Amino acid sequence: MLRFYAMQSSGNCYKVRLLLARLGLPFELVDVDLLRGENRTPDFLMKNPEGRVPLLELPGGRYLPESNAILFYLAEGTSLLPEAPLERAEVLRWMFFEQHSHEPNIGAARFWLKLVRGGRELRTHDIDRWLEEGYAALGVMERHLARRRFFVDGGLTIADLALYAHTHVAQEGEFDLTGFPAVQAWLARVAAAPGHVDMGWRPEASSQLVNIA
Template sequence: MLTVYGDIKSGNCYKVKLVLSLLGIPHHWHDMDILQGDTQDDWYLQKHPFGKIPLIETANGQILSESNAIMGYLAENSALIPNDPFDKAKMYQWMFFEQYSHEPYIAVARFIQYYLGMPEDRLDEYKAIHKKGYKALDLMELTLKNSAFLVGEQFTLADIALFAYTHVAHQGGFDLKNYPSIKQWLTNVEQQSGFVGMIA
């Protein structure tokens, strides 16, 4: 059986958890606690020398890391990946956007505020990343004004990737009251068959 190593509070791990649930893939979830240093234990570093999560281990011992790569592997030949080449490229465009223009700001702000309790030595960083985080939300709002999901009307891995940290953006101090299209999109994602919450 597939084994998943992840922290249920992590947005990147939640992406994998959500894909597994949506597709009904049997697996064993091995819970890790980042803040307790579980990813630095010797046994885990033998699997992943960088000590990062999420990580999956297949039944025959193959190891795969990086949340978006794991999602792509799990969702191969499913409806979560468009058949049309251009739509598939748009899905990947949003997934790269999530990693480089969204997660570094939305997720890091959440970590500073929600997990670290806003330490004084990170206040300047927090303020700076807020501006960039809102810029990412602005682009999502502009796109979602015209479609139910990020790649038109098809629910894809792009939506899962960006849902993970957007739905808890408030924990990083981001106010979504001026983003009605994003709020509707969050509801659209939550209504998908097989949806499961982050902490469920």
């Protein structure tokens, strides 16, 4: 069975749970508490030298980190990852955008302003930049989605799941989506697709990292 190391409140981890649920793939969830440093133990660093979640353990013992690499691997052969080279490249285009322009601003603002106690004081000098660059990323999404139902023509793909994860909780990073009606309509379309689960969803099989030898 797949084993998935994650933190429940992380948008990067939610992307992967969302895909696993949507595909109906059974997996064991292992909670890693970043705030207690469980991702920096020698044992965890053996699994992922970056010391980060999400991390997927495959049957046979290989490990795959990086949320979008995990999405790309798991979605192969499904309608969520088109076969045509140009459409595959467009999926990657939006997943690179997500990692370069979107998550480092919208995800970071939510992490420090909502999830870390005292985070606002610790990162005072970053907040204006996160807001400016995060709103710029939302503007790119708004212009693209004004004429489309999903990021890549043809239907829902993993590019939508990657971008949905942090966008649907952007208000927790103090972003106001009122001026982005196409983004809001797209969020509703993604959430209405069959197999959608919310961020709180967990599989039946789950454990805490410290219980794993």
